[in-house]
Amino acid sequence: MNSLATNLRVVRALGMRSIRQTFRRPQLMAPIIVFPTLLLAIQTGGAGSAINLPGFPPVQSFLQFMLAGAMMQSLMLAGNSGGIALAVDIEMGFTDRLFAAPISRFTIVLGRLAGTAALGLFAALWFLAIGLIFGAEIESGVPGALIAIALVTTCALAVGGIGAAIALRTGSASVVQGLFPLVLVVLFISTAFFPQDLMIEPAKTIAEYNPLSFVVDGIRDPMISGISGSETLDAVLAIAGIAALGLVLSARALRHRVRTG
Amino acid sequence: MPAIVVEGLERAFDEVFAVQGVDLAVDEGEIYGFLGPNGAGKTTTVRMLTTLLLPTGGRATVAGHDVVKEARAVRTSIGVALQEAALDPLMTGRELIRLQATLQGIPTAEGKRRADDLLERVDLAEAADRRVGDYSGGMQRRLDLAAALVHEPRVLFLDEPTTGLDPVSRKTIWEEVRALNDEGTTVFLTTQYLEEADQLADNVGIIDSGRIVAEGTPESLKAEIGNPHIQLTLDEGSIARAEEVCGGIGKLLPPKDGRTVLVEVENGAADIPQVVRALDEAGIAVESLELVRPTLDDVFVEKTGYHLEQEEEESPEGEPVEA
């Protein structure tokens, strides 16, 4: 049985590889940052008048409202990207090399998730900077920013687990890549881009129960108002739920892959 | 009038010259073999002659038309089967040839008739309505060749037509090339296989590092080299001593691998006893001994200092056809 120290060393080594891979290929990173930024700019300009609608939460600007949604979109794409990278490793036979090594199999997944978490952190910092540059204030100041960053990074980790599970199950990068539209669908039926009360049915009802809505609201809350313990807690619980799902699916997919090759 | 005339043809990619001043002429009705290792400049030369690549120096005419100034006229006169069989896996063989006919401006009914004839000719009639993606490598090459012939071109360019094929498929392609040539088609064939150039070509141009290093009929090129050589296969540990002994009898040639010694001898088979005696007296055991007459590889070695066949063995594609 591998010691905890050994496993941590392995996770660190694979994590560093994953992070290097992620940041050495700007052409792969670009869609994760550029596409959400473009959409943020367009939606802020296109639907910005919405803050004048009765019932819209009191915000400084539509940009301030939308930042959380952009971060959410970015971390979801990062999770998808991590899954693609793992699937490529499987297709190229690199994971076989890891499976043949005397290491805990799950460290292979955890190492991959490190890259996803790093992307999530980068996305959080990027959009906070964008917001500040274009005049959107963080109402709760530094503590609020830190909460947002922590939630985005841990959610990236959790979503990455689901991406990894799909990669392990299918072993195909093109299948994982094909799930990109699903990312958009899931975001549209959450409160990523608009307040739930002002959405149109059935999106409105779905958004009420969508776990991503809790995460987005938890990220958004410190930006547009003071820190609310309940919003933050709801976000943490939602992330824990997604992480648990990712963990279970990854473990099963890993067992399946090791058994069937 | 020659079918192809090339004068000082050059192609540079930034600072690298892939083709440096190539001169050659191919007569009507000739099969010209363009022989050289991977990276020698064969495909670059073909791409310039088929108007796919702009030369950076020199000039060339194909079927009487300048490849730069009269590019479109060149394209009406040539058929091309490139190194990568450029086929659409979703099309059937019949659809592909009909499309090629349309691209050449051939009316639909005539295009259909020619497609049927060509598919029959290259033995693909039965597979004609199957998707190209399901064809074997040999079938794809035959289809590519058929597509290149649909408009009955005056000059046919074949860029490594048998690379990656099994020996049986290779021989089939050779037979077809000979048949086309018998009908009057000029063929410009690039290859990295000595056997192919030797078997098919009326004239051979050997290219290395972008330059023609030798040109002539296969027989005249081999005659230039002159003497046969003795090929000895020995234990690795005996090589150095054997080279010392043989060097005193004839001229040592670059070895093919770590277990052979090649020595050129003036008197052919008559020199064999002397070599055997000398090795025996030196206590060197010989695993095998063979008298080898000059080949195009020898010509290549003479001109470049290394074996083309070594490149062939190292090439990941294809295997030499057995003589």
Add this chain to the structure above:
Amino acid sequence: MEASATTAGAGAATALPTWRANAATIGALISRAKNELLRVPGAAIPGVLAPTIFFLGLNGVFGALTHLQGFTTGNYESFIVPVSMLQGAGFTGAAAGVNLARDIEQGWLDRLLVSPAPRWVLLAGTVLAASARALIPATFVFGMALALGAGWPGIDGLLVTYSMVAAMAAVAACWGSMLALHFKSQSAAPLMQAGTMALILTTTAYAPLALLQGWLQDIAWINPVTQVVDAARQGFVGGVTWAGTWPGIVALLGMLTFLGALALREMRRTAV
């Protein structure tokens, strides 16, 4: 007597007149393009999926915008459906560029380039195939919008919208083809798709011009695709007029001319 397009080799005494040969070649290339739809299971799905998701998503999320003063209609489905149809056209055109890049990587384009067919004919085949193919996602999105309550645009409105969709697909195909011929690689695909998406969304896609904010209002004002969006939207939010249509036609012709010229230049630079 018309000059022949080809003076084919030894045996061809029956070459077609130029215009017929060119038309036949374009037709053959369009026919080849349809193979992917008909012979690859599910090939049509991605092209339909993206605009559908955007239509349903934007409608569900931003539908309440119609309550804003100055919004030109109370029905957001009607407002947004032409945008989604044009988005489908954009994705289809970009996909044509990706397919061309794949053809370049696999050597298929060389087969076309060594033929005597003029370069503009080869490009026209790709572009017109995209125009035709764009009608599929457009029809799917339109059908769904009607089912969800979008207003019927009238025959004239529908004709104008579909014409704009077909022409927009051609514009996107010229853009995608230009990038494909320049980079000669499918890795340029994100640029093709992002370009068309940005072009279509930086318009009056979300809201009328007066309700757009800051920089987007400025961009939309000068973006020629805004004229296309507004022209395509006419039947859905009011009625079709010549005054509302001709700016869209001019914008499309301008973009087709500009991007088509760039694509043709790249095609000519790809070989001799």
